[in-house]
Each structure stands twice: as structure tokens, then as C-alpha cells.
Amino acid sequence: MNVKIKRLSEHAVIPKYAKQGDSGFDLVAVEDVLIKPGETRKVPLGLAFEIPEGYELQIRPRSGITSKTKLRVQFGTVDAGYRGEIAAIVDNIGNDLAKVQKGDRIAQGVIAPVIKATFEETDELSESERGDKGFGFTGVTI
Known part of the structure; x- marks a missing residue:
């Protein structure tokens, strides 16, 4: 599948898959963003995508960020019709100021x-x- 990408910042990195078989490609911050404890910020990625009709771009956390920091990237969806800059939505769940560089x-x-559903109202x-x-x-096991 070919996906057109427009670079909106000189610091933007065109994505690539790190290893054969990877389902995800890295998305890279194009500016420094300070995130206070308990705060949620958008981290600009400097790219716009032309996603083919019938598909979406899912923005997901990276396991290394989640396991080694107090930053939590929120799952996001970029619809096929959107042509603006994408961003990662990031929460700081820690007690200290965090910096995305x-x-x-x-x-x-x-x-x-994307699978389109047809909704049918019913009483039962x-x-x-x-x-x-x-x-x-x-059950819940911790």
C-alpha cells in the first residue's frame, strides 16, 4: 500500500518500519514539549498523511516509553479524510516535570x-x- 506523506517541519522524520514484520512504525517529535505532572499535551509530529479510503492511521504508545517513563501516549485515530498535522497526545502521570525532546x-x-457497520435499532x-x-x-488478578 502506498501512503502519501507531507513533511510539515524540517525536523519531521518520514516513518519506516524498523524490522521486517513490524506492524508499527516510529513517530518522532519535531519540537521540545514540557509536560507538567498531571498534564496532557499534544506533541507535534510534523507530518500529514493521505490515508487511503477504507483505512485509518492508529497512533499508539511505544512499549519502551510506557515501561520506562511516566509518560503515557494515548491511543488515537487519524481518519482517511484528515489532511492536517498529526500529533501524539501524551499524559504525564508522574510527579516530576517531563520533557519530550x-x-x-x-x-x-x-x-x-476500517470496517463500516450498519446499525439496526431493536427492542431485544x-x-x-x-x-x-x-x-x-x-475476575481480576494483579
């Missing part, structure tokens, strides 16, 4: 197919083993 591989992107739903039992129904 220009050039940091802050998130990863995945191109995924079929029975299932779970029924209406919600969060934690199968």
Missing part, C-alpha cells in the same frame, strides 16, 4: 483497515453466556 521516538503508527438482543455482567466479570 525534538527527535524522540514518542509514539508508533499502524495503518489498519440475543442471549449470551455473559449477558449484562460488566467490568471484571471474569
Whole structure:
């Protein structure tokens, strides 16, 4: 699949897959961003995409950032029709000021197919083993 990318910053890095078989490609910050404890900030990535119709760009956390820092990249969706700059939405769950630096591989992107649903309103739903039992129904082990 060919995906057109427009560089919006001289610091933008055109994505590439690090290893054969990877589903995600790194997304790189194009400017320094300070994130106070408890704050959420957008980290500009300096790129705009032309995602083919029927697909989306998912912006996801990188495992290294999540496991080694107090920064949490929030999952995001870039729709096929969007042509503006993409950004990573990042929370600082720590107690200290955090700095994302220009050039940091802050998130990863995945191109995924979109399945369109047709919604049908009804008064009854079929029975299932779970029924209406919600969060934690199968147990929680920590």
C-alpha cells in the first residue's frame, strides 16, 4: 500500500518500519514539549498523511516509553479524510516535570483497515453466556 506523506517541519522524520514484520512504525517529535505532572499535551509530529479510503492511521504508545517513563501516549485515530498535522497526545502521570525532546521516538503508527457497520435499532438482543455482567466479570488478578 502506498501512503502519501507531507513533511510539515524540517525536523519531521518520514516513518519506516524498523524490522521486517513490524506492524508499527516510529513517530518522532519535531519540537521540545514540557509536560507538567498531571498534564496532557499534544506533541507535534510534523507530518500529514493521505490515508487511503477504507483505512485509518492508529497512533499508539511505544512499549519502551510506557515501561520506562511516566509518560503515557494515548491511543488515537487519524481518519482517511484528515489532511492536517498529526500529533501524539501524551499524559504525564508522574510527579516530576517531563520533557519530550525534538527527535524522540514518542509514539508508533499502524495503518489498519476500517470496517463500516450498519446499525439496526431493536427492542431485544440475543442471549449470551455473559449477558449484562460488566467490568471484571471474569475476575481480576494483579
